Structures are given as C-alpha cells and as structure tokens.
Amino acid sequence: MNASYLIQRLFLTLIVLLGVTFVVFLIIQIVPGDPARVILGVQANEQNVAALRERLGLNRPFLVQYADWLWNALHGDFGKSLITGQPVAPQLKQRLPATLQLAAAALLIGMLIGFPAGIISAVKPGSTTDIVTSIFSQIGVTVPDFWMGIMLVLLFSLTLGWLPPSGYTPIQEDFGDWLAHLILPAITAGLISGAIQTRFVRSAMLEVMHQNYVRSARAKGLKERTVVVRHALRNAMITIVTVIGLQITALLSAVVVVEVVFAWPGLGRLALDAVLDRDYPLLQGAVFTVAAMLALVNLGVDLLYFFLDPRIEYA
Secondary structure, three states: OOHHHHHHHHHHHHHHHHHHHHHHHHHHHOOOOOOHHHHHHHOOOHHHHHHHHHHHOOOOHHHHHHHHHHHHHHHHHHHEOOOOOOOOOHHHHHHHHHHHHHHHHHHHHHHHHHHHHHHHHHHOOOOOHHHHHHHHHHHHHHOOOHHHHHHHHHHHHHOOOOOOOOOOOOHHHHHHHHHHHHHHHHHHHHHHHHHHHHHHHHHHHHHHHOOOHHHHHHHOOOOHHHHHHHHHHHHHHHHHHHHHHHHHHHHHHHHHHHHHHHOOHHHHHHHHHHHHOOOHHHHHHHHHHHHHHHHHHHHHHHHHHHHOOOOOOOO
C-alpha cells in the first residue's frame, strides 16, 4: 500500500463528511417546523417568535449558518441545544458509549451466529443443516427489528421475568446490571445481523470451496478442518470482511429503533428526540458523529484488505 493511496482515501473521507453535514443541514432547513415556535409554544405571538429566531441566529442565510457551524465544529464546538441550552458536545460524549456498546455486542452476537452457520452450510450444501440455516437467515432478514424486540420483551421480561424490559446502567457503575439491560437489545439487533452474515458467509465460502487450490489441498490428504479454515475461509475473508464492515455501519446507523424500543440512551435515540424537537444543533452533532464513525469504519475496511491479501494493488 502506497502513501498516495492512503492520503487519497483520507481526503475522500473528509469530502464525504463535508457532504453529509451539508446535506443534513440543508434537509433540516427545509423540513416543516420552526424551533422557535416549538420552544415558545403554539400560542406565542409572531413578534416573540421572530425575536427568538433572531437571538438564535435562525434568521440568517443558510450558507452563513452552515459556515459558522462548520467552523465551530472543526474546533470541537457543536453549539448549544435550542431546547435545553446545554452544549451539544458533552451530550454526544455522554450518549456515544451506549451506542458503541450496543453495536459491538450486536456485532459479536451476529458473528457468533453467522460465521459457524454460514461455514457449515457451505461445507454441507443441501443438507438438513443447510436448509434450516437458510430458513433462519430468511426469517432474520425479513422480521422487523422492533417486532423482534417487542416479542423478546414479552417473553423474557413480562412472561419469564428473567431480564429487565428496558433501561440502561453505565458499565462502570454496575457491570451485572449493565449486562442484564444489554442482553435483550443486543440479541434483537444481533439476530438480524447474524442472519445477514450467515447468507454472505455461506455465499463467499461456496464460491471458494470449488476452487482448484481447495481441491489440491484435499488431494494432498489434509484434514477437512484444515482445508476449510486455512484455505477456503482465509481466501473468502475479503468478501466476509466487506460484509462485516457493512454490518458495522448498519448497526451504528440503524440501532435507533432498538434504542427506542428498549429506552437505550444512545445516539440514535438522541437524534430522534432532536428531530421531534427541531433541535438543529443537537441533530447535526449526532449525525456528524455517526457519519465520522462510519467513514472511519469504511477506511479501516479498505486498509484491512491489504493485510488480508498483500497481492491487492492500490491505484
């Protein structure tokens, strides 16, 4: 991997972040609803609403507002919430760990399901295990995550009473309580992620299982486990890593529904509350944080390709 490619990828990542912030800022401006009227209430007169808009800087031209926000964001200042008046950056810092914990736990559960199921299905295509796995993956892909979460709450919380139905406890305060609250939302997101990973791992493994180097490894008398793990799986990792990268981005950006169902105080729920309150600075800060994480994940996946297969050439 040459330095010019790395510099090019970093430059493109910055362009993507800039484009995302601009588009979101533009959409926020054209969405119906006035933050000043939300703050003052529907009974407020137009004079008071206009005065508040001027005080908050909402009456300035769009490009001026965006330029000011971008300049401040580059210095770590995402402004203040229009509703609470509190700085946005500390709120993002407070909510970020919850989202990362949920996404990491869901990804781990998905990998623990997807890798073994996908590999076994590819090694034994057409078998009963393959059919059952295919049915599971199809159900997991089609079932909505909010329905899955509600069913898990009805079963494990309301019926069996094993786990709390919602809430969050910081890990540093009580690990056991944190884990108890994490299990249901992580399983909800992890089952769906596992179903998706199963399909892609199976497809990637089937593609390499019939390659000549796999036949050669078997002809040499190597054990089937060695053939599958060291030859087939290793060469399928490029595709699998791509899928895992996509799953990470999906989990970081799509856990908002799971967070709402389980009252999980993450960035997704924070962004939803900001949308409902027309809290522009808070929403913009949340979107920028998620976009930055997604850009870093995509960059990491690109860099990981080189270590998985040094033969890859970067133009």
